[in-house]
Amino acid sequence: MGVSYFIIIMFIVEHIRKTLSTKENLPHWDRILIYSRFFAIFLLSAPWVLDQDNIFEWVWHAFMLGFIWVVYTKDEFKSVRSLMISVIPLVIIGIIGDVASAVSRDFYREYDNYFDMFKVFATIWVIAMWYQTRRQQKQVAIEGQQRLEEEKENQLMQARKAELEILVAERTREISQQKEELITTLDHLKTTQGQLIQAEKMASLGELTAGIAHEIQNPLNFVNNFAEVNSELIEELREEQEKESPDQGLVEEILKDLADNMQKMVHHGKRADSIVKGMLMHSRSGNGEKEVVDLNALADEYMRLAYHGLRAKDKSFNATLEKDFQPEVIMARVTPQDFGRVLLNIFNNAFYAVAQQTHGANENYRPTVRVSSRLSGDTVEIRIKDNGAGIPDAARARIFEPFFTTKPTGQGTGLGLSLSFDIIRNGHMGTLEVESEKNAFTEFIIRIPQEIKN
């Protein structure tokens, strides 16, 4: 019996120390385990020396029970508790056998074989249990290893994830920064666009007002001059009448001159008046609302304005203005300021084209700009035609593009026609087309719905 116990103690002690690493984790218990081993060696060898077989059998039992009790009850050895249970049957059989032999040696002898057999079974049971435990522990160890690897992998993934998150955050910041920049750029572009449109409006208006101012200057000078002359004449008349014998002939002459001069003043005053009225029509601070106006009158007015504008800059310029309006008035709902700007733009281009052609050598060239209007159904059609050099096909395709201009730098913004196109198409739901033939003509055709019924 002692040999079995010895082997079990040796194994279990070794097993506990190894599995729990008691040397590092539980140094106190490790020492006790080592003492237990020494005690087991003592118990095994003592009977040979001291010849007290029976007593040592009991000491073995007590030691085993004590050992099992301690290992089984202490929390530190929880993981090896099951192994202890496997030893219990062997110890119980050993105790029963020894008790039986102590009470009745005969009885024990009789059943000696059974006891031995039970002991063998119990021993096998211990081995089997131990083996089972070992296997389970190995399994646990493998699983632990796996878990460890998984954890490692997880950590790696975590690290990668963190790295990616930083990258994503960085990219997001870059993108949102770019977005901010784009928004700013877009704002700038919108502002610039607004400024350009304003500049274009001012350019056409400025050109016109300069011309108009010049046109007004001449009649105004005449009014002032004739008024001054009349003051002098009146003074002369008074002097003559204060004489004792006024020269009636001279008085008559002065009176006639006065009347003539007054007539001239009225004439030039009216001349200035009509020009100012035209200017007011153009610069009238439109609130952008649509009004029903006579398009024949509007077209006529802007044709004259454009002509005067060009003549103000280049008085040697002359052109025949042909008008072919529909006899009846053509009323239509338009934004007068915007629509007028379109007309002015096209007329300006037309006069510019014929002026350019005038500077050519051909003496028989007669610069002509023609405006015509028709109403068919409820569509108003206005055609503006010049006999200038025409527009080459390549340029015609791009003529309504913003910033496209064939004029020398500084003479055109390249926005006039693109703005006109926008005003007609989006502002008036109409169309703006151009037809042209090289060295023959250019004709712009505006078509808009009348929109007066509602």
Next chain:
Amino acid sequence: MQNANQNDTKILVVDDEQDIKPLFEMRFRREIRSGELSFSFAFSGEEALRYMEDHASEVVLILSDINMPGMSGIELLKRIRLDHPSPNPKVMMVTAYNDNDYYQQAISNGANDFLTKPIDFSKLKEKLQTL
């Protein structure tokens, strides 16, 4: 014209505005009545040149607008200086633009003086006194 005063100063006014004629005649009516000055009028550069062909010796001063349809005042000045190198007639340019560019052109083409519209007639009279 035979009994014309020796001191008669003949001035050719060139302007496309027709009413420049009655205006000058009114403004200078005393001088015209007294025979100090006499005026002729041309309403374009071309007309002025034609007039000069016949009356070159009489005209002492040409008073010309610059901005005119057809032949401009500058062009007229060039032609006159080509046909009548010096000393007469004197040429005085008038324009509505107080424009340095026109001024330079007028001076470099041999204009004797320069006036801006509106014409200051008392100033013009002073200038004419010195002729």
